[in-house]
Amino acid sequence: MKLPKNKKGLCLVLGIIITVLFSGCPPKAKKPFEPKKVGKEPTITLYINETGERKRIPIEEYIQGVVAAEMDTSWPVNALAAQAILARTFTMKQIKTKGGVPQHKADASTSVEEFQAYDASKINDNVRKAVAMTRGEVIRYKGEYINAWFSACDGGESASAAEGLAYHKEKTPYIKAGVKDGCMNITVPENKSWTIRFPLASVRGAVKEVTGKDPGPLNSSNVKIIKWGPSGRAESLRIGNTVVSGPALRLALGNDKMRSIFLNKFTVEGNNLVVSGKGYGHGVGMCQWGARKFAEQGKSPEDIIRFYFRDITIDKMWK
Known part of the structure; x- marks a missing residue:
């Protein structure tokens, strides 16, 4: 092939050659997400x-x-x-x-x-x-x-945001639910097993605070766990004539008192709601x-x- 003497012609020919050589190449793969460049401390x-x-x-x-x-x-x-x-x-x-x-x-x-x-x-x-x-x-x-x-102690098994926090605002696929970390082997006794008694009047007030409804008189037949989450947490509770989420009731009663919703006992005894469980925190x-x-x-x-x-x-x- 005879190349032209002028520069424009030379460039044109080279361009044709390059096009012919690489036209059969597959398109470049899309680059994966790259984090922003390292900047200055705010x-x-x-x-x-x-x-x-x-x-x-x-x-x-x-x-x-x-x-x-x-x-x-x-x-x-x-x-x-x-x-x-x-x-x-x-x-x-x-x-x-x-x-x-x-x-x-x-x-x-x-x-x-x-x-x-x-x-x-x-x-x-x-x-x-x-x-x-x-x-x-x-x-x-x-x-x-x-x-x-994060939570203090997940009771040995983590929860999803929906189960542990009743969080539904957005999807959280990055949360690993159901992982077992062995934390119960080293945590303090009060995280391994705890029991607390709440006066029924306090429970009734807490439910009204959460739902805006008075659940009515409470007794052993109308206070119970009605839905267990995948990890075994009390996701939904019946309190009198009202249904309330476990996480919401825990916050209303005091999350330092009702240490988690990883429960093994939730019943009325006399004038108290007796709650027992393990772990400390929401577990998410x-x-x-x-x-x-x-x-x-x-x-x-x-x-x-x-x-x-x-x-x-x-x-x-x-x-």
Whole structure:
């Protein structure tokens, strides 16, 4: 083939040759999701509920105070580090989806009711190390921050968001339900078995608070569990003439009193509702006692997270 002398002609011929050579090549595969480039650590506005002050603080410094408040600071560093990843994820999701705590014109709050637990006075070297080793790490599912749920003790088996929290707002396919972590082998006695008695008047008031309806007089024949969840939790309860979800009743009665809905007894005795069960918390997402167990076995913070969550990425968002 004779090539033309001018540059334009040469380029045209070369273009034809390239087209012929590569026209039969298959199209390039679509690139998988790639996390955003590592950026700069954010500084957030923290509302101090105790004083009403708004304080500008680097987010990693803030996460130290959250981890110190949420988990025993003497626990293994890798368990604390897994907690740090969850705390950082929760913070970023709340800021992105809700604007933090707009009622205080802040990104975060020191109130556990408004945002998440925070106690800077408990920060120690363990916490500092745990936060530093996971610096910038967050959990995402298909590029979006997950609901970074955790509980103190899942009773040995985790729950779905629907079962443990009666959460139906959005699908949460990244939650591993039904995983068994062996946490009951190392947790404290009060998580292995607990019993509490609630005066029937308190139960009646709690149901009215949840449903807006008075359930009427309560007795042993009209108070019972009517639906068990896949993991064995009390998902739905009949209280008098009213049906209420287990998670909703637990919150109304006090989640520090009715420690979980992993129940083995739910009955009226005299003027009290007697409730017995195991575990502490809703059981969705990471179990803190399970995290401690895995950390003691040498598991990394990321491995601990992946045990409780599926199909997720752990992305480093800043250096």
